[in-house]
Amino acid sequence: MPDPHQVTFHDKQIAMAHGAGGEASRRLIEGLFRPLLANPLLDALADAAVLEPPIGRMAMTSDSFVVQPLRFPGGSIGELAVNGTVNDLAVSGAKPLAMTAAFILEAGLPTETLRAEVAALAEAARKASVPIVAGDTKVVEHGRADGMYICTAGVGAIDPRAALRPGRVRPGDCVLLSGPIGNHGMAIMLARAELEIEADIRSDTRSLAELTTALLEAAGGELKWMRDATRGGVATVLNELARDAEVMVTIEEEAVPVDDDVRGACELLGLDPLQVANEGQFVAVVSESLAEAALAALRRTPGGERACLLGVVSAGPVSRVLAKAAYGGVRVVDMLIGDPLPRIC
Amino acid sequence: MPDPHQVTFHDKQIAMAHGAGGEASRRLIEGLFRPLLANPLLDALADAAVLEPPIGRMAMTSDSFVVQPLRFPGGSIGELAVNGTVNDLAVSGAKPLAMTAAFILEAGLPTETLRAEVAALAEAARKASVPIVAGDTKVVEHGRADGMYICTAGVGAIDPRAALRPGRVRPGDCVLLSGPIGNHGMAIMLARAELEIEADIRSDTRSLAELTTALLEAAGGELKWMRDATRGGVATVLNELARDAEVMVTIEEEAVPVDDDVRGACELLGLDPLQVANEGQFVAVVSESLAEAALAALRRTPGGERACLLGVVSAGPVSRVLAKAAYGGVRVVDMLIGDPLPRIC
Numbered sequence: 001m002p003d004p005h006q007v008t009f010h011d012k013q014i015a016m017a018h019g020a021g022g023e024a025s026r027r028l029i030e031g032l033f034r035p036l037l038a039n040p041l042l043d044a045l046a047d048a049a050v051l052e053p054p055i056g057r058m059a060m061t062s063d064s065f066v067v068q069p070l071r072f073p074g075g076s077i078g079e080l081a082v083n084g085t086v087n088d089l090a091v092s093g094a095k096p097l098a099m100t101a102a103f104i105l106e107a108g109l110p111t112e113t114l115r116a117e118v119a120a121l122a123e124a125a126r127k128a129s130v131p132i133v134a135g136d137t138k139v140v141e142h143g144r145a146d147g148m149y150i151c152t153a154g155v156g157a158i159d160p161r162a163a164l165r166p167g168r169v170r171p172g173d174c175v176l177l178s179g180p181i182g183n184h185g186m187a188i189m190l191a192r193a194e195l196e197i198e199a200d201i202r203s204d205t206r207s208l209a210e211l212t213t214a215l216l217e218a219a220g221g222e223l224k225w226m227r228d229a230t231r232g233g234v235a236t237v238l239n240e241l242a243r244d245a246e247v248m249v250t251i252e253e254e255a256v257p258v259d260d261d262v263r264g265a266c267e268l269l270g271l272d273p274l275q276v277a278n279e280g281q282f283v284a285v286v287s288e289s290l291a292e293a294a295l296a297a298l299r300r301t302p303g304g305e306r307a308c309l310l311g312v313v314s315a316g317p318v319s320r321v322l323a324k325a326a327y328g329g330v331r332v333v334d335m336l337i338g339d340p341l342p343r344i345c
Numbered sequence: 346m347p348d349p350h351q352v353t354f355h356d357k358q359i360a361m362a363h364g365a366g367g368e369a370s371r372r373l374i375e376g377l378f379r380p381l382l383a384n385p386l387l388d389a390l391a392d393a394a395v396l397e398p399p400i401g402r403m404a405m406t407s408d409s410f411v412v413q414p415l416r417f418p419g420g421s422i423g424e425l426a427v428n429g430t431v432n433d434l435a436v437s438g439a440k441p442l443a444m445t446a447a448f449i450l451e452a453g454l455p456t457e458t459l460r461a462e463v464a465a466l467a468e469a470a471r472k473a474s475v476p477i478v479a480g481d482t483k484v485v486e487h488g489r490a491d492g493m494y495i496c497t498a499g500v501g502a503i504d505p506r507a508a509l510r511p512g513r514v515r516p517g518d519c520v521l522l523s524g525p526i527g528n529h530g531m532a533i534m535l536a537r538a539e540l541e542i543e544a545d546i547r548s549d550t551r552s553l554a555e556l557t558t559a560l561l562e563a564a565g566g567e568l569k570w571m572r573d574a575t576r577g578g579v580a581t582v583l584n585e586l587a588r589d590a591e592v593m594v595t596i597e598e599e600a601v602p603v604d605d606d607v608r609g610a611c612e613l614l615g616l617d618p619l620q621v622a623n624e625g626q627f628v629a630v631v632s633e634s635l636a637e638a639a640l641a642a643l644r645r646t647p648g649g650e651r652a653c654l655l656g657v658v659s660a661g662p663v664s665r666v667l668a669k670a671a672y673g674g675v676r677v678v679d680m681l682i683g684d685p686l687p688r689i690c
Contacts, residue, residue: 019411019688021576021622022681047572048406048437050503055400061393062445062498066364066483092393100407102496104449138411138494140688146489151447151481153407153498158395227392231366277366336367343364343485 007031014109019139028137032115036122041098041133049133051098054157059094061085062153068343070117070147072191074183074202077150078120080279080345083205084230085154086128090212091226091282093162096130099154103137106145117148128207130154159213161220166244168224169313174291175241175249176284177310178211178298179204180257181234185276186265188344197268199261204280211304215284218297225285228278230345232336234310235274235321237283239335243319245285251311251333253323274323275336277344285313352376359454364484373482377460381467386443386478394478396443399502404439406430407498413688415462415492417536419528419547422495423465425624425690428550429575430499431473435557436571436627438507441475444499448482451490462493473552475499504558506565511589513569514658519636520586520594521629522655523556523643524549525602526579530621531610533689542613544606549625556649560629563642570630573623575690577681579655580619580666582628584680588664590630596656596678598668619668620681622689630658 009031017024034042041049063084070077081101089096101121105114125132187203189195208228216223225245229237234256242249258266258273266273280303286294291309298307321333354376362369379387386394408429415422426446434441446466450459470477532548534540553573561568570590574582579601587594603611603618611618625648631639636654643652666678 016687017682017684019576020681020684020686022581022620022683023679024682024684025576026680047433048404048439048499048501050437051403051405052401053398053403056397058396058398059393060396060443060445060500061479062447062496063481064447064449064483064496066449066485066489088392092395094393098405100405100498102407102409102498104409104411104494104496134406136408136496138409138688140411140491140494143488144411144491146485149449149483149485149494151407151409151449151496151498153445153447153496154393155405155500156393231364231370236367275367334368335371336365337362337369338367339362339365339369341365342361343483
C-alpha cells in the first residue's frame with residue numbers, strides 16, 4: 001500500500017535550492033534519499049542518529065570521494081564511498097556498525113545521475129550489512145564541483161581478538177596480499193578514454209570485511225597489522241609498514257598477482273603495478289607460525305582465492321622495501337611520488 | 346626539543362600530488378595537519394582511530410561545509426565545520442566524544458589558506474573539547490571546487506537524562522530560543538560584498554554544548570525536543586517541529602530577538618529574519634511546568650543571556666506555524682522555499 005505521506009521528487013536536475021535546507025531540500029531528502037536508504041536509524045531524520053554500540057573498543061574513520069568518471073567498469077562513486085569506509089574499518093579489525101554519507105552536488109547534476117549513485121551506495125551498504133544512519137546534502141554552483149563528491153564516515157566494533165599495530169611486527173613475520181593488484185587504478189585510467197588502449201579491466205571495489213574476519217579467525221593475536229592498498233598502491237602501504245614498524249620488507253616480485261591486461265596496460269604507460277591503486281585488496285602481517293593457516297583461510301573465503309604470500313619482514317636496513325626478481329635481481333620499491341593517476345577514489 | 350622526525354611542509358600551493366596518497370600526501374599530513382591537530386588518538390595515523398566509548402546510547406552525525414567566502418566576520422569554514430557537527434550532537438543530548446574531518450582541496454589553493462583553516466578547526470575542536478581522530482585529504486583540479494570543502498562527522502555519548510523526540514511534544518509545552526537570530530546568514534551575505542550595505546554583523550558560530558547541557562540539567566526529562574536553527578533558519582525548524590510532532594506552534598513575533606543591524610539588512614533585502622541561517626542558536630521544547638526554570642538556566646549560562654520564550658505548542662491545526670504580531674495580527678510562518686542565501690555553511 002503506498003504511503004500517503006510519501007514525497008515524490010520529480011525535479012529533473014539538482015538546483016541550488018536543494019541544498020538550502022528548506023522545502024526543496026526536504027523534498028530531495030524525503031523523495032530521493034530516504035526511499036533508497038531506508039532503515040530504522042535513518043528514518044528518525046533527526047540531527048543525529050542514535051546507536052547502541054556493544055561494549056568495547058570502537059573504530060572510527062572518514063573518507064572523501066572525488067573519483068572521475070563517476071561510473072567506471074566494475075563500480076561507481078556511490079559503491080566506492082561505502083566500500084572505502086567499510087574497508088578502513090575492516091583492516092582495523094572492526095565490524096562496521098553504522099555509516100554517514102554527506103553529498104556535495106554540482107547544480108545542474110541530472111537527478112538520474114544522483115539517484116543511480118544513491119542506489120549504488122545503498123546496495124553496497126546492504127551488502128556490507130551496515131546502515132547509513134545520517135547524511136547531509138550541499139549544492140554548489142555549476143562549475144564549482146564535478147558532478148558530485150561524497151564523504152562517508154563509519155564506526156565499527158573492534159573484534160576483541162584484534163591487536164593490530166606496527167609495533168608488534170617482528171623480523172620473520174610474513175606479509176600476505178589478498179589478491180591481484182592494479183585493477184582499480186587501471187580501470188579508472190582506461191574509463192577516462194585519454195588513452196588508446198583497449199582492455200577489459202574492471203575495478204576491484206568490494207567490501208573486505210569477510211576476508212579480514214577470516215584472517216582474524218585463523219590467526220587471532222598472531223595477526224599483527226593490516227592495511228588496504230588504495231591510493232599509492234601496495235608499494236605505498238609496504239613503505240608505511242617498513243617505516244612505522246621500523247623493519248625491512250622484502251617481497252618476491254614473481255609472487256605478486258597481476259592480471260595480464262593490467263600488466264600490459266601498466267607496461268604501455270610505464271607504471272609499476274605496485275604503485276597503482278586498488279579498492280578491494282589489502283596487505284596483512286602474520287607471524288610465521290600461523291602464516292600458512294592464515295593464507296589457507298583467506299583462500300577458502302570467497303574472493304580470496306588468489307591471496308598469496310607476498311614477502312617477509314626482516315631486521316633491516318629499516319624503512320626499506322625491496323623486491324626480488326625471478327632472475328635474482330633486487331630493486332628498491334618506493335612510495336608513490338607525484339600523481340600519475342589523479343582522482344581514482 | 347624539536348622532534349628529529351618532524352616533517353616540514355614548505356610547498357606554497359596545494360597540487361594534485363598532495364591528494365594521491367603517496368609521498369606528497371604524507372608530507373602534507375605530517376607537516377601541516379598533524380602538528381595542528383595533534384592528539385593521542387589521531388597520532389596513531391592508522392586507517393581508523395580507536396575509541397573507548399562509555400557504555401550507553403551514542404549519537405552519530407555528519408555535515409559538509411561549502412561556505413563562501415571561506416573567511417567571514419566572526420568565523421571561517423574550519424570553525425564552522427567543527428561547530429556544526431558539535432551542535433548536531435549537542436541538540437541530540439549528546440556530549441561529543443570524537444570527530445573526523447575530510448578535506449576536498451582545489452589545486453592551486455595557497456598553503457597558507459589551508460593552514461589557517463586547519464588551525465581554525467583545531468581551535469574550535471579544542472574549545473569544544475573534542476579530538477579530531479581521523480581525516481582524509483583529496484585534491485581536485487583547479488576549477489573543480491571552490492578553495493576547499495570540509496566534511497566532518499562526529500559521535501557523542503547521549504546523556505542518560507535525554508529523552509528527545511517530537512512524539513513527546515504536547516499542547517501547552519513551551520518553545521524556547523537560545524538567542525538573537527539571523528547573524529550568520531547576514532554576515533555571509535554582507536561578506537560577499539554583492540550588496541551596498543555597510544553593517545557590523547558577525548556570524549554567531551559557536552558550540553552550543555554548554556547551553557544544551559544547562560537546559561538538560563534544569564529540565565531533565567521535561568526537555569522534549571531540541572534542534573539547531575541552521576539552513577532555513579528558525580522558521581524551517583519550527584515547521585519541522587509542527588509537522589513531526591503533529592502540533593501547531595504559535596510564536597510571539599515581538600519576542601524574537603533580532604539585532605538592529607540584522608533587522609535593517611533583512612528589511613532592505615526583503616528577507617524574513619526567521620528564515621535566515623544561524624550557526625549558534627537552537628530551539629527547544631520544554632513542558633510548561635519547567636519552562637521558567639529552563640529559561641533561567643539558559644540565561645545564566647555564558648552566551649545564553651538573550652534566550653527567550655519564543656512561543657507555545659497547541660493542538661492544531663497541525664503542522665502549522667503562526668506568528669502573532671504586536672498589534673494583534675497573525676501570519677503564517679513558512680519553511681524557506683528557494684535559496685536567497687546560497688552556501689552559507
